[in-house]
Every structure is written in C-alpha cells, then in structure tokens.
Amino acid sequence: MLLTQQKEEEMKKFRIGAILVMTVILGLVFTACASKGAKFDVSKSENKTAYDYDRVEAPTQDSGSADNKSKEYGLTSTTDFTAGNIAANQTMDKIITRVNLEVETQEFDDLVSIIKDEIVRxxxxxxxxxxxGKRYYSSGSSRYGSIVARIxxxxxxxxxxxxxENGNVINETSSSDNVTLEYVDTLSRKKSLEIEQERLWSLLEKTETLEDIVTxxxxxxxxRYELQMYETELRTIDNKVDYSTVTISINEVERMTPTTEEKETVFIRIKNGFSKSxxxxxxxxxxxxxxxxxxxxYLIMWAVLITVAVIISKKIYKKQRNKNQIVPGIGDRLNDRINKEDSDK
Incomplete structure (x- = not known):
C-alpha cells in the first residue's frame, strides 16, 4: 500500500514536470515566432491628412513589383502627421504676387539705368x-523696353x-496666386516618401535574400527620383513666393499722357485739344x-536733272520749229513756178 502511494506521487510529479517543460518549450516557440515576424511587420498608422494624401506612383518599370513587396512587408506610405501640423509649421500662406507696369518716359536711358540699379540695391x-527701336538709320525716334524683375x-x-516717381505709369495691374494647398500637398508627399525611405533602409539592413534586396x-x-522632383517643385514655389515678379513695359515718348483722374470740363477739354493741336x-x-x-x-540732284532736261527740251523744240518754217517757204516757190509755166502754155 505504501509502495502504491509512492508510485502515484512519483507519477504526479512526473506529469507536473512534463507539463512545465511543455509550457516552457511552447513559450520559447511563440517568442521566437513573434520576434521573427516583427522583422517584417511594421505597424500601420491609420491617420490620414485633411486632404487625403496618396503616395505618387514611381515613374519606373519596377515600381509595381516594389510597391507590392512593400505591402507584403507591411510598408505603406501613410504618415503619422496631419496636414494641419504641416501648415502650422509654415510662417504664412504661400502667395505668389505679380505686378505689371506700363511706363512712359522722356529719358529712356536714365530710367532703365535707375530701375536696374534699384533692382540690385x-x-x-x-x-x-x-x-x-531707334536704329541709327531709322526715321523713328521712339524706343521700347521690357524688364522682368524679381523683387x-x-x-x-x-x-x-x-x-x-521716375516714370509716368499709365497702367498698373497686379495679381496674387495662393499656392498654399499645392505647397502643403507637395510637402506632405515628400514627408511620406522620406518615412517610407527610412523604413526601407532599415528593412534592407535586415534582408538576406537577393530577390528582396533587388526589390x-x-x-x-x-x-529618390520622386524626392528630387518634389524638392525641385518646393524650391520653385519658394522662389516665386519670396521674389515677386514685376514686369515693366517702358515707352519712350516726347509728350507724356495725362494721368489725372479729375473730371474734364469743357474749358479743360478745349485747352487740352488746343495744346495737342x-x-x-x-x-x-x-x-x-x-x-x-x-x-x-536728293532734291538738288533732281533739280539739276530737271533743269538739264528742260534746257535740252527747249533746244530741240526751237530747232524743230525753225525747220518747219524753212520747209514751207520752198514749197511756195515751187508752186509759183508751176503755176507760171501753166499760164504760159
């Protein structure tokens, strides 16, 4: 009886030990699987921007397979920031300003020189x-200039x-283009690609298969190509925003166009009309x-030619007239002789 109780206690201890060993083994297996799966499982952030940004497709032939592989590894282009956070980092709206000026001047060279100096200053x-305008042998005296300045x-x-202050501005137009949304959209796409690039670099360090490395x-x-494209676009927008475009059309005139805005009376109209006449x-x-x-x-040359022509014409006419006077006299004498001979017969 005592032996039977001892055997039961030994069997119970064996079962408990076996259960503990199996538990430890299963725990090690699950831990290994979890750590292995973590290499290729990156948590996805489901936060979306206020403008629902999507990643731009790469303009390469292997982009489709690369994107599929990224999805297979759990890599997507979603970001952990919002468009509001991006816009908050901007000091002000991105506004492109353009100004067009049409200017008259009587001192063309001086005005052009002043404008160029002030642009640099x-x-x-x-x-x-x-x-x-104003070629050396041209009869016209007016010149025209166009200057596109970035200020x-x-x-x-x-x-x-x-x-x-230095010219007579007869026409002025200005326009503004708010490109804040376009700028934020481009910046968001760039940030998204940078995050994806960092994840891919981290993944590349752990990848061992040749196929995955190539992908x-x-x-x-x-x-990298897309990032360069977005960086160029952002720099272009920044340049257009930071430097306003001013187009100046300069006309050289001898008389300025009145730019007063007060109503013209009859007397003023008569005065201006008489002055213009x-x-x-x-x-x-x-x-x-x-x-x-x-x-x-040319006038002297033509006068000489015409004078010579008139003199020659007069001489020819006089000679022809004298000839006509001699010929009729001979005819009369012949007629008188013929008539006399007939009468004698």
Whole structure:
C-alpha cells in the first residue's frame, strides 16, 4: 500500500514536470515566432491628412513589383502627421504676387539705368531685359523696353513707388496666386516618401535574400527620383513666393499722357485739344524741316536733272520749229513756178 502511494506521487510529479517543460518549450516557440515576424511587420498608422494624401506612383518599370513587396512587408506610405501640423509649421500662406507696369518716359536711358540699379540695391535680380527701336538709320525716334524683375516680397511696394516717381505709369495691374494647398500637398508627399525611405533602409539592413534586396533597391531608387522632383517643385514655389515678379513695359515718348483722374470740363477739354493741336503742328514743322535737310542732296540732284532736261527740251523744240518754217517757204516757190509755166502754155 505504501509502495502504491509512492508510485502515484512519483507519477504526479512526473506529469507536473512534463507539463512545465511543455509550457516552457511552447513559450520559447511563440517568442521566437513573434520576434521573427516583427522583422517584417511594421505597424500601420491609420491617420490620414485633411486632404487625403496618396503616395505618387514611381515613374519606373519596377515600381509595381516594389510597391507590392512593400505591402507584403507591411510598408505603406501613410504618415503619422496631419496636414494641419504641416501648415502650422509654415510662417504664412504661400502667395505668389505679380505686378505689371506700363511706363512712359522722356529719358529712356536714365530710367532703365535707375530701375536696374534699384533692382540690385533691393536684393532682387533682373530675370529678362529687352530693348528695341531707334536704329541709327531709322526715321523713328521712339524706343521700347521690357524688364522682368524679381523683387523680394517685402521690398515690392518700395520698388513700385520708385518706378512711379521716375516714370509716368499709365497702367498698373497686379495679381496674387495662393499656392498654399499645392505647397502643403507637395510637402506632405515628400514627408511620406522620406518615412517610407527610412523604413526601407532599415528593412534592407535586415534582408538576406537577393530577390528582396533587388526589390527594395528598386523601390528606393524610385523614391529618390520622386524626392528630387518634389524638392525641385518646393524650391520653385519658394522662389516665386519670396521674389515677386514685376514686369515693366517702358515707352519712350516726347509728350507724356495725362494721368489725372479729375473730371474734364469743357474749358479743360478745349485747352487740352488746343495744346495737342499746337504740339502736332510744331512736331509737323520740325519733322518737315528734318526731312528737308536730310533729303536736300536728293532734291538738288533732281533739280539739276530737271533743269538739264528742260534746257535740252527747249533746244530741240526751237530747232524743230525753225525747220518747219524753212520747209514751207520752198514749197511756195515751187508752186509759183508751176503755176507760171501753166499760164504760159
């Protein structure tokens, strides 16, 4: 009886020991599986931006397989930030400002020089300059110029006022383009790709198979291309926002166009009309005098040719007339002789 109790106690201890051993083994197995699965399981963040940003597809041939592989590994382009957080980091809205000025001047060279000097002084730069008109042998005297200047946005009003002080601005237009949403959208896509790039780099360090390495490298190459594209787009927007575009059309004139906005009375209209008529007459006389002096050699040459032609014509006419007077006299004498002979018969 005592032996039977001892055997039962030994069997009970054996069972308990076996259960403990199995529990430890199963725990080790589950732990190993969990750690192995964690290498290729990255938690997904389900937070979406206010604008529902989607990752741009990579413009490469292997992008499809790379994206599928990324999804297989649990890598997606979702981000852990919101568009509101991105916008909060921006000091102000992204607004592109453009100004067009049409200017008249009687001192063309001086105005162009002043504008160029002020562009440099204010920290801007001359994007394009075009000047035409007034060739040396051309009869026209007016010139035209177009200057496209990029001015820091905080110096824009100062530059426009300076142009108005030195020229007669007859037309001014301005426009603004708010590109904040476009900027935030591009920035969000860039941040999303950077996060995906970091995850892929981390995954690449742990990957051992050649196929996975090639796939990840292909996707990383596509991401680098997209990041460069977005960085270029962001720099372009920043440049357009930080430097306003001012297009100045300069016309050289001899008489300024009145820019007063007060209502014209009958007397003012008569005064302006009479002044314009006198100005036109004066300009006409000056132009005629210039034309006469410039073309004087041609006029002298034609006068000589016409004089010679008239003299020659007169001599020919006089000679022909004398000839006609001699011929009829001979005819009369012949007729008288014939008539006399007939009468004698």
């Amino acid at each position: 204010l920290g801007g730069y001359d994007e394009r300059t075009e000047i035409s 820091p946005k905080d110096k824009l009003n100062e530059f426009v006022d300076l142009v108005k 990840l490298e292909s996707r990383l190459s596509s991401i 006198m100005f036109d007459i004066s300009e006409g006389l000056k132009n005629f005098f210039v034309w006469f002096v410039v073309n004087l050699p």
